[in-house]
Amino acid sequence: MLNSYILSYTTFIYGLAMVCYMSGLIFKSKIASKAGTVITIIAAVCNLLGIIIRWAESYKLGFGHIPLSNLYESLVFFAFAVSVVYLVFEARFSTRAFGAATTLFAFLALAYASLKPGAGQEIQPLIPALKSNWLTAHVITCFLGYSAFAIAFGISVIYLLTAGKDDRASVHNKGIIPPPETLDEIIYQTVVFGFFFLSIGIITGAVWANTAWGRYWGWDPKETWSLITWFIYATLLHARLMRGWQHKRIAWFAIIGFGAVLFTYFGVNLLPGLHSYQ
Amino acid sequence: MPDKNRNNKGWLSGLRDIFASVKLTVALLLALAAVAIIGTLIPQNQPHIFYITKYKETAARLIFLLQMDNMYHSPWFRALVTMLAANILVCSITRLKTVFKIVFLKKPSFSVKNFERNTVETFPTEKTPEDLQKGCNDLLLKKFHTTQLEQADKGFRVFAERGRITRLGVYLVHFAVLLLLCGTLISSISGFEGYVQIPEGQAVNSVQLRDSDKTMPLGFAIRCDDFEVSFYKSGRPKEYRSTLSIIEDGKVKLTKDIVVNRPLRYKGFNIFQSSYGTSVKDVDMVFTSKKSGLSYHRKMHIGDTIQIPENLGSFKLTDFVESYRFMGQHNIGPSLVGIIARDKEKPQMVVLPIQFPSFDKMRRGKVTIAAEHFSKAMYTGLQVTKDPGVPVVYASFILIILGIYIAFFTSHQKFCVMAVRIDGRTTTVTVSATANKNRPAARKTAQQLAKKIKRL
Numbered sequence: 055m056l057n058s059y060i061l062s063y064t065t066f067i068y069g070l071a072m073v074c075y076m077s078g079l080i081f082k083s084k085i086a087s088k089a090g091t092v093i094t095i096i097a098a099v100c101n102l103l104g105i106i107i108r109w110a111e112s113y114k115l116g117f118g119h120i121p122l123s124n125l126y127e128s129l130v131f132f133a134f135a136v137s138v139v140y141l142v143f144e145a146r147f148s149t150r151a152f153g154a155a156t157t158l159f160a161f162l163a164l165a166y167a168s169l170k171p172g173a174g175q176e177i178q179p180l181i182p183a184l185k186s187n188w189l190t191a192h193v194i195t196c197f198l199g200y201s202a203f204a205i206a207f208g209i210s211v212i213y214l215l216t217a218g219k220d221d222r223a224s225v226h227n228k229g230i231i232p233p234p235e236t237l238d239e240i241i242y243q244t245v246v247f248g249f250f251f252l253s254i255g256i257i258t259g260a261v262w263a264n265t266a267w268g269r270y271w272g273w274d275p276k277e278t279w280s281l282i283t284w285f286i287y288a289t290l291l292h293a294r295l296m297r298g299w300q301h302k303r304i305a306w307f308a309i310i311g312f313g314a315v316l317f318t319y320f321g322v323n324l325l326p327g328l329h330s331y332q
Numbered sequence: 333m334p335d336k337n338r339n340n341k342g343w344l345s346g347l348r349d350i351f352a353s354v355k356l357t358v359a360l361l362l363a364l365a366a367v368a369i370i371g372t373l374i375p376q377n378q379p380h381i382f383y384i385t386k387y388k389e390t391a392a393r394l395i396f397l398l399q400m401d402n403m404y405h406s407p408w409f410r411a412l413v414t415m416l417a418a419n420i421l422v423c424s425i426t427r428l429k430t431v432f433k434i435v436f437l438k439k440p441s442f443s444v445k446n447f448e449r450n451t452v453e454t455f456p457t458e459k460t461p462e463d464l465q466k467g468c469n470d471l472l473l474k475k476f477h478t479t480q481l482e483q484a485d486k487g488f489r490v491f492a493e494r495g496r497i498t499r500l501g502v503y504l505v506h507f508a509v510l511l512l513l514c515g516t517l518i519s520s521i522s523g524f525e526g527y528v529q530i531p532e533g534q535a536v537n538s539v540q541l542r543d544s545d546k547t548m549p550l551g552f553a554i555r556c557d558d559f560e561v562s563f564y565k566s567g568r569p570k571e572y573r574s575t576l577s578i579i580e581d582g583k584v585k586l587t588k589d590i591v592v593n594r595p596l597r598y599k600g601f602n603i604f605q606s607s608y609g610t611s612v613k614d615v616d617m618v619f620t621s622k623k624s625g626l627s628y629h630r631k632m633h634i635g636d637t638i639q640i641p642e643n644l645g646s647f648k649l650t651d652f653v654e655s656y657r658f659m660g661q662h663n664i665g666p667s668l669v670g671i672i673a674r675d676k677e678k679p680q681m682v683v684l685p686i687q688f689p690s691f692d693k694m695r696r697g698k699v700t701i702a703a704e705h706f707s708k709a710m711y712t713g714l715q716v717t718k719d720p721g722v723p724v725v726y727a728s729f730i731l732i733i734l735g736i737y738i739a740f741f742t743s744h745q746k747f748c749v750m751a752v753r754i755d756g757r758t759t760t761v762t763v764s765a766t767a768n769k770n771r772p773a774a775r776k777t778a779q780q781l782a783k784k785i786k787r788l
């Protein structure tokens with residue numbers, strides 16, 4: 055179907071954006087980085103187009119629903135969300151240093167979505183439990199949160215790779231990678247953004263569970279893991295706000311937090327529960 | 333004895349200090365995360381035999397000892413949550429005292445010093461401070477409700493502030509988390525979760541409680557008038573729909589269709605579509621006595637108990653199983669299951685596969701039982717819950733979101749516009765801004781202010 059074509063081309067556009075951002079970092083070229091931004095915008099637009107067309111096509115098949123119902127569709131939405139959230143932060147902090155990491159995420163998400171057998175590339179009708187507006191709110195907010203955490207993870211890796219190298223002629227000075235203080239601030243702000251949306255995501259999920267099964271919390275592994283993730287980021291925020299933790303420790307925390315996000319998303323499917331997308 | 337006194341005081345305030353510390357918060361949150369992880373790795377709420385077969389003996393014993401098979405209800409999980417609650421409470425109260433002083437101040441104080449290093453824009457203008465003063469003051473008055481005008485050397489300063497109340501956002505989050513914990517406490521004390529299967533056309537007035545073998549009377553009856561399941565072409569289920577009637581005091585109070593995600597609510601009870609299947613409506617049972625060779629026919633429903641003639645004992649029809657695995661292996665198809673009991677003898681389970689009427693002969697009992705004519709009916713599986721904690725929990729949800737928004741995305745901002753005549757001809761206008769967090773937002777507002785002042 056048309057949406058799958060568009061989305062597989064989008065994968066390569068993200069790949070191209072990543073190459074541009076990478077070249078910008080390696081060759082310290084601002085033009086390449088700027089090209090990265092333009093291409094990321096194009097990719098995000100195509101990504102959105104793919105989602106909208108998929109939505110329309112599901113109506114043509116006679117069981118229309120917003121494409122957020124299986125692994126494939128959620129990965130496609132993740133790619134879109136991560137690039138949009140990234141573009142917002144790029145504009146806000148006027149730095150393209152973490153573009154390569156972000157477009158890599160979008161690229162991997164789309165590539166995995168198309169290549170993993172059984173991810174649900176063909177449009178499927180909704181099973182009864184998924185017919186709920188709360189589900190839409192739940193998935194969108196969770197993925198906005200995950201996107202921000204993915205970006206925080208990317209910056210943390212860059213931070214750990216570059217900070218501490220006291221080479222004053224290093225990347226920081228050329229204005230390619232912002233100084234550690236700025237990176238630290240971006241990590242903090244992306245985590246805050248993610249924490250806000252993860253909180254709404256968990257809450258809308260609880261409300262949905264209450265309308266579908268009559269209980270707002272059931273300690274299902276996916277629920278539990280999202281709570282674990284929430285605890286980890288809550289710890290990070292408190293440690294930073296109150297104990298003044300910064301820099302390396304926060305970066306490591308953001309990396310561990312993202313590990314929990316990944317496990318919530320993929321690892322939990324290894325455990326039995328209601329959420330595992332088949 | 334001053335020493336002892338200090339000790340006494342030290343003990344109490346020491347405890348308070350511990351519970352007011354964010355170090356404890358960090359430790360507790362991480363401990364809860366760790367415990368929750370264990371809870372997802374070890375399957376929860378399985379029968380004891382499950383753990384004994386799955387794990388080594390010592391591991392299984394440890395699991396039972398620490399209640400890791402029911403982790404989230406274990407005393408020590410509850411202790412961690414209680415400590416977190418105490419931590420939030422003590423910490424918030426301790427800090428609120430100082431925060432209240434800032435937030436509920438009658439007359440805010442502005443200090444010029446704070447603004448000195450936070451200049452956003454400076455520009456010269458030909459207007460005199462006297463010309464500007466009213467304009468600037470009005471401009472700030474329109475935008476902020478707290479302003480303060482002050483004469484300075486050769487000019488004036490106007491201060492303004494907003495968002496003082498947002499300093500309470502954090503405490504709103506903390507209060508909401510406590511409210512959430514209260515809500516879950518109410519849920520666990522006075523809520524229940526039950527399950528019931530109702531064949532089409534029949535009614536029930538009690539439900540089976542989850543995680544226990546007790547039944548719970550409802551005080552009214554639920555009748556299933558109709559059940560339908562529809563499928564997509566691919567064979568995936570499309571919709572489960574039950575038409576239910578609530579019957580109280582012999583009268584039908586209400587009739588409603590329910591589907592997944594659209595439950596029926598009645599008197600605080602929520603009735604959810606949960607599953608469906610087929611069961612038997614009624615069966616003709618045949619009991620053949622070995623001694624006399626006589627056969628007796630009886631019509632039975634699931635759950636019925638009858639006395640078998642010739643004093644052969646009682647028989648209870650307990651279950652219908654869609655596909656029964658005999659000895660855990662061979663699928664012998666749809667079967668009825670019952671229990672036969674005679675005084676003094678051990679009650680015995682009897683399996684009666686519909687497709688093999690003489691199956692029960694194998695048992696070599698004094699009576700052979702078989703199921704003849706048998707009519708099937710769809711049943712609807714309903715989850716029935718009552719949870720007075722839900723309104724409290726939902727309220728806490730709203731407050732948590734609101735509180736996090738206020739705590740992270742709003743701030744207490746202060747502005748200062750200063751105009752001084754330096755020499756005879758030009759006035760220098762300085763616009764500065766400070767904020768307790770998110771400075772860039774405050775600076776943006778200051779830039780807009782500067783733009784407007786230029787246009788005065």
Ligand code: HEM
Binds near residue numbers: 295296351421506
């Ligand atoms: C799971 C429970 C908790 C949640 C969700 C939570 C959430 C928050 C949030 C959102 C903030 C806002 C940070 C900011 O100022 O921007 C915050 C700050 C804070 N939290 Fe918590 N918190 C929790 C538990 C605790 C506990 C148990 C303590 C007790 C020590 C605590 C102490 C603090 C303090 C002292 C601040 C900073 C307040 C200030 O800025 O004056 N938190 N918390």
